[in-house]
Amino acid sequence: MSASVIPRLLLEQNGRLLTVRFNNPPRNFFDEQMSIELDDLARALRRDDSIGAVLFTGVEDSYMTHFDVGDLLRASRSMPVSMSYKSARVAAALARGAARWPGADQLLRRTPARQAMLLARIYGSLDRLNRLDKVIVTAINGLAFGMGCVFALACDIRVINDSSDIGLTESALNMLAAGGGTQRLTRMIGTGRALDLLLEGRWLTATEAADLGLVHSVIPSTDLLPYTTNLAERLSHRSAVNIREIKRAVYEAAARPLAGGLAREAAGAIIALTSPQAERALNTYQKLLDSHEPLTDNDVKVSLRTVADQGLCSSGEPTSPPGVLREKLKGIGL
Known part of the structure; x- marks a missing residue:
C-alpha cells in the first residue's frame, strides 16, 4: 500500500477477538482500496487460528454509509455501450474466476477490467467471510445504505444502534443491489418483502429492520460497542470446527440455488450500472x-x-x- 493511502481498515486484536473499523473519513464510503483490504483480510483470516471472532464497525459515529459514488461513476463509464444480459453474465463470470487468484486480480487492476474486478472482489470477500470458521459480528453504528447494508447482510450477527438506518437504496440511483444484496435479503425476509424494499429503494429504521429480521438486536448508541464486543468475545471461544459446520449447514444448505442467483445478480448489476x-x-x-x-x-x-x-x-x-x-x-x- 502506498504511504499516502489511508488504511481503510483499522485492525485491533485482543485475545481471540479481532476488531475491524472502517476508516475512510468522513463517511466511510466503500471504495476500491477498501475492497482490496477487505479481500486481503478475508484471505488472511482463513489461515489464522488465533482468531475466533471478528467484529466489524465504523470509526466514531459513521459505519459504512454506502459505496463511493466516484468509483461507481468510473464503473458506469467503463463500458462505451450498455451491455446485454448475456454479455454481462459472461463478463461477471470471467471476473469472478480471475478474482480467485490474487496475482490475476493485481494484474487486471491495471487494465480496462479494473471495474469488473472490483465487483468480483466484493463477491469473493463476502463469500469467504461466510465460509470462515469464525463468527463475524457487525456493530452498525451509523447509516448502512447500499454497500453498507450489503456488507452487514453478509455478517453472521448484525446489531444496530437505535438511531441508525439501513437499506438497499440502489434503485434510487437506477442500480441493482449487488455483492449478494438481493440474494441475502430475499433469503432473510422473503420474496414479497424483498421486492417491496428493492423496488422502492427505501431504507428502514433500526426498529423496522429488527421487526423484519434484517438485524438481530437494536441497542442504544452508547451501549452498542460494549454489547457487541462482549458478544463477539464470548463467541470467539467456541469450537472453530463447530462454528464452521454450523455456518456450512446454514449457508450452504440454503445456498444450492444461491450460486445461480448470484451469477444472475452480478450480470444484472453490470447491466444497470453501465446504463x-x-x-x-x-x-x-x-x-x-x-x-x-x-x-x-x-x-x-x-x-x-x-x-x-x-x-x-x-x-x-x-x-x-x-x-x-x-x-x-x-x-x-x-
Missing part, C-alpha cells in the same frame, strides 16, 4: 453530496430522496422536479 440512467443519477447524486460540507446523515438522506424524486428513471431527460427540489438543484447547477 445512461445510472450515470445521470450518479452524477446528480455526486454533485448533491459535494454541495454539503460537512456531509451529515440528513444530507445523505435528502440527496438520495432528491435523486429518486427527480425522475431520472426514464431513458429520456429527467422530468421536472417539484418546486422545492427544482430550487435545490438549481442552487448547485443542475
